[in-house]
Amino acid sequence: MLVRLENLLNRFSDVLGKIAALLFILLVFNVFWDVVARYLFNNVSIGLQELEWHLFATVFMLGVPYALRTNGHVRVDLIYERLSIRHRAWIDLLGAIILLMPFALLVGYYGIGFAREAYELGETSGDPGGLPYRWIIKSVIPFTFFSIAISGLAMFLHSINVLTGRRSDSCYVPPQH
Numbered sequence: 001m002l003v004r005l006e007n008l009l010n011r012f013s014d015v016l017g018k019i020a021a022l023l024f025i026l027l028v029f030n031v032f033w034d035v036v037a038r039y040l041f042n043n044v045s046i047g048l049q050e051l052e053w054h055l056f057a058t059v060f061m062l063g064v065p066y067a068l069r070t071n072g073h074v075r076v077d078l079i080y081e082r083l084s085i086r087h088r089a090w091i092d093l094l095g096a097i098i099l100l101m102p103f104a105l106l107v108g109y110y111g112i113g114f115a116r117e118a119y120e121l122g123e124t125s126g127d128p129g130g131l132p133y134r135w136i137i138k139s140v141i142p143f144t145f146f147s148i149a150i151s152g153l154a155m156f157l158h159s160i161n162v163l164t165g166r167r168s169d170s171c172y173v174p175p176q177h
Helices: 002-041 046-069 085-121 134-163
Strands: none
Touching: 002 046, 002 134, 046 134, 085 134
C-alpha cells in the first residue's frame, strides 16, 4: 500500500518534470526568436523578454519536485554516500519531516496570499509592452511549494518503505519512461 502511494506521488513529480522539459524547449525558442528579432529586424519586445524570465522561473520551480524525486537535489554526498542504506533512509525521513515539508508548506501557504493579492490588484508588468496578469507567475510559487511537499511526502514514504524492507534501495527509483 505504501509503495503504491509512493509510486503515485512520484508519477506526479514525473509529470512536473516533463512539463518543465517542454517549457524549457519553449524557452529556447522564445530566446531564439527574441535574439533574431532584435539583431536581424531591430525589433525589441519587452513582453518576450519578460516571458523568458517567467518561463525560466517556471522551469526551475517545476524542476525542483522532479529533482527531489530523482535524487538530484543538493545534499552533502561526501557523507551521505558513505552511510548504510538504513542510515540514508533515516536521514531522508527526518529531513523530509523536519526540514523539507514544513518549509514547503509554509512558503506554499504564504504564496497563496502573494498570488491572490496580485490577482485582486490586477497586477501587470511595470514596463510598457510588458506582460499582463502577473498573478499567473506568482501563482506558480505556491503550486511549486505544495508540489515540493508532495515530493517530500514521497521521500518520506520511500524512507519508510526502505526501513520496513519493502524497498531495498536507498534512493529513489529513476522514473520509468
